[in-house]
Amino acid sequence: MKPYVLIAEDEKAVSELLLYNLRKEDYDVGVAMDGEETLMMIDERTPDLLLLDWMLPKVSGIEICRRVRTGGANPNLPIIMLTARGEESDRIRGLDTGADDYVTKPFSTTELMARVRAVLRRIRPGLKEDRITVGDIEIDRVAHRVTRQSDDIHLGPTEFRLLDYFMQHPGRVFSREQLLDTVWGSDVYVEARTVDVHVGRLRKALRNAGGDDPIRTVRSAGYALRED
Amino acid sequence: MKPYVLIAEDEKAVSELLLYNLRKEDYDVGVAMDGEETLMMIDERTPDLLLLDWMLPKVSGIEICRRVRTGGANPNLPIIMLTARGEESDRIRGLDTGADDYVTKPFSTTELMARVRAVLRRIRPGLKEDRITVGDIEIDRVAHRVTRQSDDIHLGPTEFRLLDYFMQHPGRVFSREQLLDTVWGSDVYVEARTVDVHVGRLRKALRNAGGDDPIRTVRSAGYALRED
């Protein structure tokens, strides 16, 4: 079962960013816009992780944190606190109150995702690695590096995300449309053929590091990364 | 018993596309054209899955979702929401309201079907596998791969679909017309004899991987895949 992450955040821009990225990493996600809603949603379905904004309308983040830790049905619910810069002193109280981790806004999305993975892996080991190896190719999402036979490979951002996605599901065939939805994002509109070009670039980069083409073309279906 | 999927969608073009594809995958399918009808049809016969358009006349998708979740006889009814691009913020409310998954229009049919399978498999495990084995032949629809005695077999798209269809109903005899309808699609017009040629090609490919011909010709009736 997919881990369920609850976002408690009143700024829509932030919550959407989080929602988008968490979904992309294949979590179940819920969003609460204020403190009351957060408490309700926690009762409805216990999340595996709570991303908790410090400043929430109605019931503040710190209050929620305290209640979860002292009162609720699940006092060990992992919590990552989102604080704004300058609330440094609050941060201390936050950790006091029992948050597992905190991140200051504005935050780097990849960093936050890494922390989310880290926390969840503590709860559910073997969940999703920061480094994946398939065959002789290795990707390190934290360091943003790709290696093949210990050669460093430089990839553009899109090629990186593309390879990342392939490596999360080795062997599986994805249509151009699926790739556009997940790697590019479901809200941008680009030609399906664009995928071909980027796959081509990815191939060239991987070929340069030796070995043969690890990407399989499945005619009239899409592309897949060869397993092993 | 076949799973029953209810489509709630007012755009005829979309609902027919869904209807066609869901039928092809062997589900029972119902179509509701507006919100009221949807609620009625849910009452009449509880679906195993609801494909719910966001914008429905009379009663909106979100309202239906909420009513199902809070009120109805079956609050756990799986729901896949269909949203148009640009309704991104609605999507959040959708997940809040309790949809299990969402897909943005225009969507890739194969991807939607994959999600449908995924959701249904959660409800009814062992429903329709991504891999099927018949005798010494194995087909993996996700990886788009065919194996016989651990030899990889390369098939063209049509041969792949043909084998896929045979393997879903091993032993059963299909007429050329049936095969054209299901494997080619009911809207294309090709000679019935074309099936022979593709069966021939499929046979050759399977023979190349060793073993004898697993496809049985039934004179003046059609073809079938040998079970066992």
Added chain:
DNA sequence: GGAGCCTGCGACGGTTATGTGACAAATCGG
């Protein structure tokens, strides 16, 4: 055994899907 139907299969022209170099616009990083 033979006429008439049915099937297997190689060959062939036409169509479609894919790989790739080029290029202009967009974006990034100072």
Added chain:
DNA sequence: CCGATTTGTCACATAACCGTCGCAGGCTCC
């Protein structure tokens, strides 16, 4: 603000695939 990088799209060549035909051989039924 400029140079460097990255990105999306196009055009074109090529390879893969498709549908049809024709013929040889098999099967059926009388």
